[in-house]
Amino acid sequence: MCDAVDTEPHALTEFDKEVDAIRQILGMKGVMTVDELRRGIEAIPEADYLRLSYYRRWIRSITATLIRKGVISEDELRAALEAS
């Protein structure tokens, strides 16, 4: 953690921007707050947290939050994963 800072610019990918946009839309529509996003990120087990990129943590937290709140069900997610 106390390493040199990587000061190079890293352009966001299309994946990053889509996850960011979905988070904004879910916030604006009152589906989930940024606080719920943060709580979900903090709940990721440490080994996964350290392995995942910034926006991969976000999509995992968003997915967990949507399931917990009943916005989507685990069965629906499983079906959508199989269909994709």
Place this chain on the structure above:
Amino acid sequence: MTSGDFAPGASVRVRDDWPETRGPVHIRTPHYVRGKPGRVVRRLGEYPNPEDLAFARPAPRVPLYHVAFDPAAIWPDAKGGDELLIEIYAHWLEASP
């Protein structure tokens, strides 16, 4: 709990409390200032408590303060004369004599 009403310049202390040891929580008070003395700089308004928002609970508005800390009072090897300025919600602050 304190009444949460602090004037600019007031001496305060951040509560030495660790709710994360008691169950799932989301806290916006950094661990490194828990139990540390600080000085209120200004009130920043009132906002829904993020500790409730994070769990989709009704979130009463709580006052938010900008509080200054001496880094040398937190880390002995920190350079004297520098300053940490942190947003802290009223329910995390106690008046300090």
Place this chain on the structure above:
Amino acid sequence: MTTILETDGERLLVAVRALLADKGIASMAEIAERIAITDRASPAQGARMVARAWTDPEYRALMLQDGARAAEAMGVPMRGAPPLGVLENTEAVHNLVVCTLCSCYPRAVLGYPPFWFKSAAYRARAVRDPRGLLAEWGTVLPETMKVRIVDSTADYRWMVLPRRPEGTDGWSAEQLAAIVREGDMIGVTVPTA
């Protein structure tokens, strides 16, 4: 539930996006529009505010008092954005912004946070070793200058109003805006002529 959440993020995104579209929560068009709006915010906006503050004392006063109103006065959309505070660098004080808890950033005026701002190394060291951190950007401050580390933990977002560099007398606001970089407005660097 844990297992399904371990699915790779790219696949999770495709599946969640499809479900949100089916349920009428977020369409592909809405997502594309939101990306386009977000892409419009950039450090150039903050730079224009800084340049105006350097040339217009009334604007400078407004910016230090209410950053959001100052941003709106320059045409930056602030509706729905968190309050914006502006921290003034002086001969005596240098401000450095960090969010140790996550990555709170003044996105409305600076755009997406840069990679380094979100990194564990920056977040840990900004509070613990600010001068060592600044040296990695080549920023060396006088020993007598106070470094004020602003840990952005809650509802405000913070940007730095840097000092106007020497050798810029008579410059237009456009010329001045061109020398103000992203890092100058977070406090890891200082502008030079």
